[in-house]
Amino acid sequence: MAELTERRTLPTPDRDSAPYWAALADGVFLLQHCLDCAHWTWPARPICSGCHGDRLAWEQPHGTGEVYSWIITHQPYAPDLARLVPYTTALVRLDEQADILIPGRYLSDTVDIHQGLRVRALPERVTDQIGLLHWEAAR
Amino acid sequence: MTMDDYLESRWIVDPFRKFDCCLETDGAVAIVLVRADRAKDLPHRPVLVQGAAWGGGINAVNNGHADITESPAGPIAERLYAAAGLGPSEVEFAELYDCFTYNVLSQIEGYGFAEAGTVPGMLADGAFDRASGSLPLNTHGGLLSEGYMHGMNHVYEAVEQIRGNAGHRQVARHDVGLVTGQLGYVSGYSSAALLVGA
16 A cells, blocks of 8 residues: 555554564564463563563464444644545454553444444554554454 | 534544644743741742642553543542542532543543533533532633643642632632643553642
């Protein structure tokens, strides 16, 4: 998608989150999973949100969830986003864990967004190191 | 501003329109703190920091909280009232951090002034009006209508109210005021103080 390859408004990977963004660039949605208590952690951080241990592994969740809420952005907050507005951002509750709510652009034009809508992760490569997470209606 | 003015204003991020967002403002507020025994000798009515609370609370980024309608003010309120030895029924007016309209509704619940879901009806009934409400709110217009001073103008306004210096904005009962900071959706960090006239 040209709109994405030309964009300059990008996340800034850091020590903790670099594997997350790099995996999305490769088309894979990964989350930190605790080797001790099996809790999932998002956003990326050095310790587990559940037990505060530091034995975290990057693993692939099912990548499905349901829409908890959403907003529609009309204001172009950066020049490269101007052509995207208005766009819908979904807040998705991941199937694996109720307190993981991940925002991402909702890309299904033909399915009206609503609370409880089943969606799946749609990674989008932007650079070699950075991909973005979008959501689309699950088929 | 009329309801039509509001409904005709442009969307920023649905569900927030232009008038749901605060003003961008340059300015400054200075706060002078001295010991209470010294404040007695100063020319103005002393305003005591009766209690304060701050710290991490609820946020939506995997902090063990799965309901984003639960007010982040709740945990702060509990500690604030304990620190001050006061409760929500003793608060006479409140200056609530209002970078967006929704924060106000959430704090009215979180600081114990209303049951969850009842705030819109109370607003419509004038419960928070400056002139006649049981709990006047954001008597200076707040960040939404006076200016975004990171909430410091809330502290200034509370001091003016407690001293009886607020002019046409003066509320009838003005001895105990609540001032609050950023609600904490993003960082999970919030703060508040109860100010009481000596």
